[in-house]
Amino acid sequence: MELIQALNVQGRVISALILRETRSRYGDSKLGFFWALFEPFAHIAVFMAIFSAMGRGVPIGDSMAVFILTGIIPWLLFNNIVTGIMGGVEGNQSLLGYPQVMPIDITLSRIALEFSTLVIVFLFFLILAINFGFSINIDDSLMMFSSVGILIILASGIGMINAAIKLYYPSYGTIYSAFSRPFYFMSGIFYTADFLSPDVLNLIDFNPILHVVEWFRSGFYTSFDSHFYDVEYVVSVSLAFFIIGLMAERLTRKRARQI
Amino acid sequence: MIEFRNVNKAYKLKDSYKVILNNISFKFPEKKNIGVLGVNGAGKSTLLRLIAGTEFPDSGKIIRSGHYSWPLGFSGSFHPSLTGIENLRFACRIYGADISEVTDYVKDFSELGKFIHEPIKTYSSGMRSRLAFALSMAIDFDVYLVDEIMGVGDKGFQDKCRTAFQEKSEKSSIIMVSHDMNTIRDYSDVALLLTGEHLEIHEDVDKAIDLYNSFTHKKQ
Numbered sequence: 001m002e003l004i005q006a007l008n009v010q011g012r013v014i015s016a017l018i019l020r021e022t023r024s025r026y027g028d029s030k031l032g033f034f035w036a037l038f039e040p041f042a043h044i045a046v047f048m049a050i051f052s053a054m055g056r057g058v059p060i061g062d063s064m065a066v067f068i069l070t071g072i073i074p075w076l077l078f079n080n081i082v083t084g085i086m087g088g089v090e091g092n093q094s095l096l097g098y099p100q101v102m103p104i105d106i107t108l109s110r111i112a113l114e115f116s117t118l119v120i121v122f123l124f125f126l127i128l129a130i131n132f133g134f135s136i137n138i139d140d141s142l143m144m145f146s147s148v149g150i151l152i153i154l155a156s157g158i159g160m161i162n163a164a165i166k167l168y169y170p171s172y173g174t175i176y177s178a179f180s181r182p183f184y185f186m187s188g189i190f191y192t193a194d195f196l197s198p199d200v201l202n203l204i205d206f207n208p209i210l211h212v213v214e215w216f217r218s219g220f221y222t223s224f225d226s227h228f229y230d231v232e233y234v235v236s237v238s239l240a241f242f243i244i245g246l247m248a249e250r251l252t253r254k255r256a257r258q259i
Numbered sequence: 260m261i262e263f264r265n266v267n268k269a270y271k272l273k274d275s276y277k278v279i280l281n282n283i284s285f286k287f288p289e290k291k292n293i294g295v296l297g298v299n300g301a302g303k304s305t306l307l308r309l310i311a312g313t314e315f316p317d318s319g320k321i322i323r324s325g326h327y328s329w330p331l332g333f334s335g336s337f338h339p340s341l342t343g344i345e346n347l348r349f350a351c352r353i354y355g356a357d358i359s360e361v362t363d364y365v366k367d368f369s370e371l372g373k374f375i376h377e378p379i380k381t382y383s384s385g386m387r388s389r390l391a392f393a394l395s396m397a398i399d400f401d402v403y404l405v406d407e408i409m410g411v412g413d414k415g416f417q418d419k420c421r422t423a424f425q426e427k428s429e430k431s432s433i434i435m436v437s438h439d440m441n442t443i444r445d446y447s448d449v450a451l452l453l454t455g456e457h458l459e460i461h462e463d464v465d466k467a468i469d470l471y472n473s474f475t476h477k478k479q
Contacts (some may be wrong), residue, residue, distance in 0.1 A: 012353050015352065020349055022344065094337060095349070097335060098313070131346055137382060257314055258314065
């Protein structure tokens, strides 16, 4: 009974927070949603310009734009969830003045917002691609959802760990963003794993995001089935980060309210 | 009902600790309006936040039953970049209150006029407290936790607050912190004296105020 009541309160808090976050990001100006669409568009445009100058062909499928889209969406999902969680408490500090609002609720609401934003953005670009005459046949949507689900768990774990560290070292945000930048190039956004030489692949195959992108594309493309990604590895790494993240959140909960 | 069991609370300063509560076990008198007295920095606001549950004790247990308000204070729980109405809706959602009923009540009570559609960061502290007060009155609580915001506004608004409380006095009580002794006298049935680490309850509010004044004699 008490548990049901507590879950009921938490459900109310999370839905109120989702509405609040959505409103402040997309409510007043059109700029918010424009940015959500522009960001992946900019990445796609830059890579397309580079590759057409190099004369490189499309690794999979008939559209370079769709290929990069299937890499940039998982990357942005990961990155936006991590940074969203890191800035969550800061952006909602005053709302922690309500006893039933917990930092974890802010985290959950930000995950929901980032996820739904990118689902809409992804669908938007797919429809656009269809209108441009490219054929989109999704091979295995369950596979795509599984890879995204694991990616969310991974990103949430890392986001919560980062948020905890940031409570003690505010400048950690800059350090993290510098540290995470190389991962952009190590995550298979604009190439597939078998495009890389074995030596290079050996260096970066620890990166779980690379596995997720390969997994995601294997679900998306009928003509592509990656032999590279290791589900067991990604799931265990993600769960490990997630559990550590939850512990970090638990340990720093008092401090989050005092700043 | 609120009870502290072996509660410890201290703040870390640069190289020492400021002790607010030192192993306190205390049962708050029920259904009484309590005025909290204590010199600056004794931890009155912290005490309210501990009661509300927005802050946790370092050790010990706080047992609470009933419906407590958030601590109604100047710094408040309003999000500065959201408007008054948006903050109101947020509070309604998390407390499960009816948004349109609360909106009507708050618009009428707070006298904020068009400002209710402006971001909170543009509000004066008086406007913030009027909104906080009106909003908390619109949502039914068993205990209202009031941090300093009583006694703001003009005489008319103060009378309105008093009447609102009197209407609620059968069901609800109040735990308040104020520097204004007249406000404490007005509202409190008992006084709680926070004397650095200890809590003392005084049935006689006037006597408690005298005692408090003797602590702060230098200032007065």
